[in-house]
Amino acid sequence: MSPALTTEKADLAGPAAPGAADSTGAVRIGHVHKSFGRPGAAQPVLDDINLEIKPGEFVCILGASGCGKSTLLNLIAGLDRPTGGTIEVPGSRPALMFQEHALFPWLTAGKNIELALRLRGVPRADRRPEAERLLELVRLKGAHGKRVHELSGGMRQRVAMARALAQDSSVLLMDEPFAALDAITRDVLHGELTRIWSETGVSVLFVTHNVREAVRLAERVVLLSSRPGRVVRDWSVDIPQPRRIEDAAVADLSIEITEELRGEIRRHGQQ
């Protein structure tokens, strides 16, 4: 059974940052279909996806490899269009963070962030102090002048997180952002992300293969089936934050979700 502990997000929440989630911050996905390929030979990838992310909510999407998780994030980010259905993101364009940091190697950590601020229209004089503030938020105070190659993998992902936050979107889309990191660094970044989420009130939609990671982080875990991807279950995670990945309650719910995920993978004949 799922743990029945309850918590209020307000327990963790500090003051909301300017531009943080408000009534316009949600994502609404209605009857979304996505197929790839020529008409007549199109392969359905997503089928009748219905999902609502409330303002300030932290939702993890889980599913087997190839089930359409990245496709769904790309649709929400506006990088691709659904074949059918509607996607509403009433606030500003969502910020995206990928598994690979995608920083510009010829710019310093700080200048990578300042570029995002410039694209957002932040006046030149304000960019440096704002980049410094964001670096401090991801615990990289003093790293403004560091080149990307001088940073560790975990530090690069922090800079990428700061750059995503520099967009000041009310929705943050994360596609396996910590998958390439070692377990200890990932654990530290889970703590940082939870803290930043509670401090800024941003809505987070986080894709992962890792059930424990999903339960460690999210208020809701949504499981997608494969071929085509459909929402098969939606758990609410009523375990107080801050959680740890090794907490018994996190383990218990992870076991339950893993069983369902295994069932989905078996049903579709994958490894």
Ligand SMILES: Nc1ncnc2c1ncn2[C@@H]1O[C@H](COP(=O)(O)OP(=O)(O)OP(=O)(O)O)[C@@H](O)[C@H]1O
């Ligand atoms: N641009 C594209 N053209 C054709 N097929 C695509 C395209 N993008 C994705 N697909 C197909 O859609 C399916 C879902 O891909 P997607 O990348 O969304 O999966 P995923 O759940 O993110 O997988 P993973 O966990 O491995 O990252 C796959 O079968 C993939 O081959």
Ligand SMILES: [Mg+2]
């Ligand atoms: Mg993917």
